[in-house]
Amino acid sequence: MTEPDVPHRHPLESPLLERHRAVLPSWMALYYDEPIEIVRASGRRVTDGDGRTYLDFFAGILTNAIGYDVAEISDAVRSQLDTGVLHTSTLYLIRKQVELAERIAELSGIPDAKVFFTNSGTEANETALMLATQYRRSNQILTLRNSYHGRAFGTVGITGNRGWSASSLSPVKVGYVHGGYRYRGPFAGLDDAGYIDACTEDLRDVLRTSTSGDVAAFIAEPIQGVGGFSTPPDGMLGAFKEVLDEHGILLISDEVQTGWGRTGEHFWGIDAHGVTPDVMTFAKGLGNGLAIGGVVARGDIMDCLGANSISTFGGNPVATAGAQATLDYVLDHDLQGNAAKQGATLMAGLRDIQSRHDLVGDVRGKGLMIGIELVRPGGDEPDPAAAGRVLEETKARGLLIGKGGLYGNVLRLAPPMTLTSEEVTEALGILGESIAAV
Numbered sequence: 001m002t003e004p005d006v007p008h009r010h011p012l013e014s015p016l017l018e019r020h021r022a023v024l025p026s027w028m029a030l031y032y033d034e035p036i037e038i039v040r041a042s043g044r045r046v047t048d049g050d051g052r053t054y055l056d057f058f059a060g061i062l063t064n065a066i067g068y069d070v071a072e073i074s075d076a077v078r079s080q081l082d083t084g085v086l087h088t089s090t091l092y093l094i095r096k097q098v099e100l101a102e103r104i105a106e107l108s109g110i111p112d113a114k115v116f117f118t119n120s121g122t123e124a125n126e127t128a129l130m131l132a133t134q135y136r137r138s139n140q141i142l143t144l145r146n147s148y149h150g151r152a153f154g155t156v157g158i159t160g161n162r163g164w165s166a167s168s169l170s171p172v173k174v175g176y177v178h179g180g181y182r183y184r185g186p187f188a189g190l191d192d193a194g195y196i197d198a199c200t201e202d203l204r205d206v207l208r209t210s211t212s213g214d215v216a217a218f219i220a221e222p223i224q225g226v227g228g229f230s231t232p233p234d235g236m237l238g239a240f241k242e243v244l245d246e247h248g249i250l251l252i253s254d255e256v257q258t259g260w261g262r263t264g265e266h267f268w269g270i271d272a273h274g275v276t277p278d279v280m281t282f283a284k285g286l287g288n289g290l291a292i293g294g295v296v297a298r299g300d301i302m303d304c305l306g307a308n309s310i311s312t313f314g315g316n317p318v319a320t321a322g323a324q325a326t327l328d329y330v331l332d333h334d335l336q337g338n339a340a341k342q343g344a345t346l347m348a349g350l351r352d353i354q355s356r357h358d359l360v361g362d363v364r365g366k367g368l369m370i371g372i373e374l375v376r377p378g379g380d381e382p383d384p385a386a387a388g389r390v391l392e393e394t395k396a397r398g399l400l401i402g403k404g405g406l407y408g409n410v411l412r413l414a415p416p417m418t419l420t421s422e423e424v425t426e427a428l429g430i431l432g433e434s435i436a437a438v
């Protein structure tokens with residue numbers, strides 16, 4: 001048999017998807033049966049390589065916090081580029097880094113706070129782990145089940161989600177506490193107070209049974225992002241902090257998704273729990289797409305390292321210029337207030353959709369961070385296939401949304417915080433039609 005006559009194609013002439021698959025890792029998932037390339041964007045809308053425009057309700061995984069093509073940010077970045085200085089290293093003073101650190105230290109509410117800038121949320125959490133374990137001279141960390149804190153060894157170790165745990169190797173000894181995923185699990189049916197009591201007692205039990213007593217820190221996302229926007233009752237982490245304080249254990253709030261006013265009611269997600277953490281980590285929305293993350297911590301904790309430590313790129317002049325402009329925009333335009341307002345309308349509309357469709361088991365979240373958990377009608381069995389189909393249906397109607405949760409069955413809505421009322425109406429219409437079509 002002769003080989004079919006296949007014309008030889010230079011790799012650069014192949015479709016981008018084929019080239020992507022050939023040279024990029026298989027574990028870096030792409031959305032959609034036919035993945036898209038976003039080539040232009042403005043406001044809350046993005047355009048793909050085929051010229052189709054979509055309303056973007058996932059915003060680069062909550063990272064394009066105030067949308068696309070924002071003149072104030074482009075101008076700030078451009079004026080830094082015009083100085084000719086893209087990078088200096090932290091061996092030299094970086095004015096914009098100092099200014100940004102001053103602002104974040106003040107916004108954090110943490111007394112005598114200091115800030116260290118990184119390039120990502122993973123590095124921010126790795127730094128928090130380094131600080132807490134050195135400060136407390138302990139390698140023990142507690143975290144919530146269903147958590148996600150990043151992709152490096154320390155942060156994968158404290159991630160409580162099988163789907164994101166690529167390795168069991170960990171530099172820290174980890175204990176997992178209940179309280180992350182309320183819709184399922186042993187305490188699912190309890191009311192707020194009962195749930196808080198049960199989870200707080202579980203924390204005490206984990207401390208008694210699974211640790212050597214001298215735990216360094218407890219880390220939590222105030223709303224679990226990758227975990228499907230699972231939202232604990234307000235005050236739960238405050239109740240936890242009372243227990244942590246009895247043992248001198250530090251509280252780290254991972255604000256990578258919940259920071260900068262996205263939850264609407266508060267500037268930081270942890271504020272819903274009535275406590276000030278010892279350490280907070282942040283990334284994603286701060287640079288509106290520029291690579292910047294960091295840690296803000298009490299000065300004595302930040303200064304506890306007994307060796308040099310730098311991040312070569314962390315907080316460089318370009319990233320901090322963009323981050324300052326983003327922060328100005330968030331505060332000057334009261335985007336937290338807008339997140340509360342638009343989020344309330346969105347939530348009400350989604351609850352209405354839920355009342356009409358058995359497929360929707362739970363609608364939860366705060367502000368512009370809303371999860372829709374899909375289940376097999378008639379019960380609460382997770383339906384990840386339906387979530388995949390809803391993503392295709394919304395895409396076909398011009399709306400991009402996200403997906404997540406322990407079972408991959410939770411739709412995630414997290415549009416830019418500049419969202420308008422008209423866009424809320426448009427998205428609700430598309431979501432209603434898409435869920436009905438599945």
Ligand SMILES: Cc1ncc(COP(=O)(O)O)c(C=O)c1O
Nearest residue numbers: 120121122148149150225256257
């Ligand atoms: C809560 C949380 N922490 C940490 C990270 C890790 O951030 P990065 O992907 O920037 O390393 C993420 C990323 O999704 C996150 O959602």
